[in-house]
Amino acid sequence: MEKPKTSDSLIRMKGSRTTLSRTKYVAINAFLIFHILAISCWCLPLDSPLILLCKQTIRPYFLWSGLFQSWDMFSPSPKAANTYVDATIIYKDGSRTTWAFPRMEQLSLTQRYFKERYRKFAETLTLDENDPMLADIARRVARLNSTPAHPVKTVILIYHWSFIVPRPDGSYVPEPWNQHVLYGYGVRPEDIQ
Numbered sequence: 001m002e003k004p005k006t007s008d009s010l011i012r013m014k015g016s017r018t019t020l021s022r023t024k025y026v027a028i029n030a031f032l033i034f035h036i037l038a039i040s041c042w043c044l045p046l047d048s049p050l051i052l053l054c055k056q057t058i059r060p061y062f063l064w065s066g067l068f069q070s071w072d073m074f075s076p077s078p079k080a081a082n083t084y085v086d087a088t089i090i091y092k093d094g095s096r097t098t099w100a101f102p103r104m105e106q107l108s109l110t111q112r113y114f115k116e117r118y119r120k121f122a123e124t125l126t127l128d129e130n131d132p133m134l135a136d137i138a139r140r141v142a143r144l145n146s147t148p149a150h151p152v153k154t155v156i157l158i159y160h161w162s163f164i165v166p167r168p169d170g171s172y173v174p175e176p177w178n179q180h181v182l183y184g185y186g187v188r189p190e191d192i193q
Contacts, residue, residue, distance in 0.1 A: 042068065066117045082174060083161045085122040085182070087141045090154040099141055126159050126182065138185035146192040157182040 041054035042062060062068040086100035101122050102115040124130055125137070138155040146152040159182050163175040 039067070066120065081161045081163045083123065083159065085125055085157060085159050088156040088158060089141065089145050089152055092151050092153045099145055134183035135185060138183060139191045142187045143192050151192060152187045155185045155187060
């Protein structure tokens, strides 16, 4: 049989609940304030030393979480090309296949919501400072497409682009597609285990 709670124990329980809810309130507000300030600093198209310091500080977190945004989509000169990255996969038996990162124009609205990060990923993949990631990406593509009976021998990452050219009447027409080999990788047996 449970003892009836005394008024002292009830007051202590209420006090601990109040402290817990106050802690939650402070934590949630600190999280919101941090994000509002961080996103504001990240998105401001200014090059002041304070903003640059803020961007350098939050950059690892924004890249990890996928919250980064670049102004080149809007200003000063919007992107003038359609782009995507895919991989040509060559198997040990000589057969080939193409594997592509999800492309937004080929997905439903719901799928786009969950896979938008791949568009950002493919856009930043072509930057020179991200070259060290290419071997890891090639290994990942090899693991996704390899089976013991049909092992991958080579992965070639290819960047595709088509410039969007304005017509005199103000409409836009896409140019033919171009491509550039980003990286070729010879797959080792330990890469696909």
